[in-house]
Amino acid sequence: MKQFLAKFHKPLAALVIAVFLCFVAVFGYLHGAFDYVEYKLYDFRVKLFANSSRRSNDIIVVFLDQDSLNWADQNKHWGWPWPRAAYAEIVDYMRLGGAKSIAFDVIFSEPSIYGAADDAAFARASSAYGRVAQGVLFNLQTGITRSWPSGLDKPVFDPRSFGASLGNYSLSEEEGATAGQFPIPELRNSAGVIGSINGKADSDGIFRRMRLFTLFDGRAIPGLSAASLLVTGESKEIIDNPEAKTIEWGNYTIPVDKEGKTLLRFKGDLERYPNYSAMHILQSAEAVARGEEPLLPPENFKDAYVFFGYYAPGLYDIFASPISSLYPGVGAHITMLDNLLTGDFIKQSPQWLDMLLTILPSVLIILLVLFSSRIRLTVSGTVLIFALLFTGSVAVYRFGIWVPMAAPLITAIFAFIVATLYGYATEGSQKRYIKGAFSRYLSPKVIEELIDDPSKLDLGGEKREMTAIFTDIQRFSSISEGLQKEYGEDGPRALVNLLNLYLTEMSNIILENEGTVDKYEGDAIIAFFGAPIWTERHAALACRSAIQMKKKELELKAQIMDPEGAFYSPLGKLIEKGIIRSERPLYTRIGINTGDMVVGNMGTPDKMDYTIMGDAVNLAARLEGVNKQYDTGGILISDFTRNQIGDEFILRGLSRVRVVGKKDPVRLFELLELREEASQALLDMAGLWDKGFKAYESKEFLEAKNVFSTIWQRDNNDTVAKLYLGRCEKFQASPPEPDKWDDGVDNLTEK
Structure with missing residues (x-):
């Protein structure tokens, strides 16, 4: 049956289905096939308006x-x-x-x-x-x-x-x-x-x-x-x-x-x-x-x-x-x-109108089912047609006209069923392909939207503004080497279990925020937001994902460091030797950037990946590594991303930097918390930081030092404040020369 239907081109198939159903419907109408149902629907209208007439x-x-x-x-x-x-x-x-x-x-x-x-x-x-x-x-x-x-x-x-x-x-x-x-x-x-x-x-x-x-x-x-x-x-x-x-x-x-x-x-x-x-x-x-x-x-x-x-x-x-x-x-x-x-008699509608009402809605439904790529539009359009047929027939009775209801409704139902079966036989494979191909790196919600409207899925390359996110676990190479050294053949098993736990939890966060997991490179995750389904909130969703990932770290820390847990025993030797730090056994650094990127299916005809590329993607990768140089809490975003997210988050501005291979500097921002979840202490710190950093970039190093010192004294874990405090002390003792200050831009030498 599928092969038989597949050989018809869709417009021709729609024509064949429409002509066949309309012929059957008209023949049935003329020979009284719908009379019994129509009489019952007519009596319903009579009862509905009898006492109010x-x-x-x-x-x-x-x-x-x-x-x-x-x-x-x-x-x-x-x-x-x-x-x-x-x-x-x-x-x-x-x-x-x-x-x-x-x-x-x-x-x-x-x-x-x-x-x-x-x-x-x-x-x-x-x-x-x-x-x-x-x-x-x-x-x-x-x-x-x-x-x-x-x-x-x-x-x-x-x-x-x-x-x-x-x-x-x-x-x-x-x-x-x-x-x-x-x-x-x-x-x-x-x-x-x-x-x-x-x-x-x-x-x-x-x-x-x-x-x-x-x-x-x-x-x-x-x-x-x-x-x-x-x-x-x-x-x-x-x-x-x-x-x-x-x-x-x-x-x-x-x-x-x-x-x-x-x-x-x-x-x-x-x-x-x-x-x-x-x-x-x-x-x-x-x-x-x-x-x-x-x-x-x-x-x-x-x-x-x-x-x-x-x-x-x-x-x-x-x-x-x-x-x-x-x-x-x-x-x-x-x-x-x-x-x-x-x-006040009831008049029956003319036969030509009965025919039109029997044929036209069915043709519209066939067109909707076969040619609309959005399931919601198809369903809502079909429901609307049924509603108009029903309510229209009821409404015109109020004005003394009996318009048939049974023939149009029954024909429309069969039109929907036949067209849907044909569509499933010929296009169901496309939907199954979408579900199978994307289920590993798209959330179920996004997959359903793609199935609803496959036109949103452009697998060919296209350029669009999106946000990319790169993650990496600090010192994971040392953890991998340590497991191999301390546990021999059991080391890879423990490594895979640990990495699967981490990647699963972090990937789920990305998917829940409508992101797309591009690929895994060892312990690193590359993901993007804004494709295959476009959303104006791609930058905010990426930032929200990053904050949730850092919070998930704390939950994983409790799970890994639990002496009764499944991970503590195989990782015990590394914890004792300090290779895995008890205060942060898995520490994620995250870089986020927003800009124009090329997205699409890339590869060979036999093996393709839905992925991203472009300078904006490379900058996100650079920012992930820059976290180490500024000793941040783990998340750096560019000013391009900052301009997209409004006041939804608590951030603090850092220096402008020239990354390797780029001439124009980029302003860095450390992403700290969702504003709705920020403590008063964090809000106070962010306000104080803005004042101190403004003084720093104005080369008012004494004022800036006092601010950074206050922040450091309040929180000795704030290593970024400690970094800029050290810089202020250095520049206060030996002010930078104007040609070397470069408006406070840091020239990075590492990728």
Whole structure:
């Protein structure tokens, strides 16, 4: 597989991957492969915004609930079904209150068990009101009427403008195309309008859409929600707008899909609408008849569109909606009417936009994965694309647009996986090379940055400003010779163990400070800061490393000089003879310089080292040796380094020197401590030193001598102060000649 993928050039591979995935995605989209997941993600959006969306204030719900059944049984001695006279009272109360209409989500398809007079009472109330919408259900199992009832002259839509698209509103056999279940003649004839209560679920069994009207026997039968408006006198003329994919009905604009269905914006539970129990309506009607104050004043229903439905155990008319799997059946009609009144439908995004959203993010992810050399950019860019797809789809729903989420997200996920696998197969070797090649002399943090962004790694030679550090153990040659002499064949083993301990501890410090270990030369360490990864703090990190190395010496001293430790026994003879000094068994001298250096892979094609070279590197090496001539505490830095490190450290200036082979003098500074860790005594000494050294370079040797003497008396281990004290005494006794003073520059004769 790797060989197969490797033969593709990266751009061609990206093109092949993109074309293949996009083809699969588009094919899957067009054939409904993403529908199930998309429906669930759509329902998530519905629930997220349902309760915060604006609902119509003109809709009221009346439920025949369990409380109503119990009340009727106890107080009216009504069993089930209720007498139609009860519904007549409810209709009369709506008429009294001035409701715009009342729609019954109930099919009264059988005569009342209480006799013809009972049906007549309901019919009289309906006729008197004139704005009752009765329901019809088209269903092959329960429907018995194959055509529109003869003589039934009720308002239906006039769809003359629809042309060929009118067929989209016909019911399929699955939906009950050939048979209708109508109310009994008395009730359908007395109704103001007959409305279809049909609906069809999506492929996952959830109802999300309704039709404005349904074709039956050549008539455009309004849905129950549209019937609630038609019965109030709304126009019957509707106009098809196929370009906009809408139906124009008076002041209403209804978006439709290719099957003539409208996507509903559910507004949450029906509790959001004013809803009353049928029991309370009947009680209020009786109170009004007795001249008493009703529980529900008729005025509550003024100009309201009222829906009546069942909601009691055993009577449940329920369906699965995006809001709930047990949503009252009347809720679909209420939602449709709400959307009509508020103009708040959901529109599906055009197919071309769906395709673009499916293809474009995946292409971007493929480009990111294959062509970005920075892992963090790839990951963050991919996460951003996913976040935009998700949040964008959620946000536009808030504005009434259903933008697909499943197809773009799933395709983008596969694009990321495929591109990543290809990248791993073809480029993983590069990352493994970086890790293997640099793990010995770069810190894990730096290696991870290189793996993140291999472009930072320029293995060819380049010139850049960096800081070099050279270390050397004082008198290590004597220690090596002594071990050979005193321990014979065991000497090299003890030497290697000691040196490995030292080099490991010191190298770890360099790596932890983002430095690069160039090489080991015996006991010496050569390292640099600022490559392969550039950092502006290269000088400060080198100085910090040097101070930490000197502190690590003290810890190693305790380990080496511990009589119970692993090193004391093999080194005992050298300690007794003073070859290894007990006060400082391993004493490191360090030289640091900053400047332009050449860095890169150097060597032959078979053996190369990532190393540095240049005059600035050589000066760092010289400064390491100069420590001995000034008897410092172990760390010398150049003025080039001093200019880079600010006030982060405590230093003291020393003489300017001309190193061997250089004409221009270099100012020396002894690096003493991190400022944040300096004692007050050290701070006082540094301030006093600056005063004394300024006097020294001004040839005010008496003043300088007094200062150096004070420092020496306070700390007899300060050999640098002792050195300059001796110089002041010498120059005070025999002042230097002007041509030999040379502004205090020391000319060094040793490397």
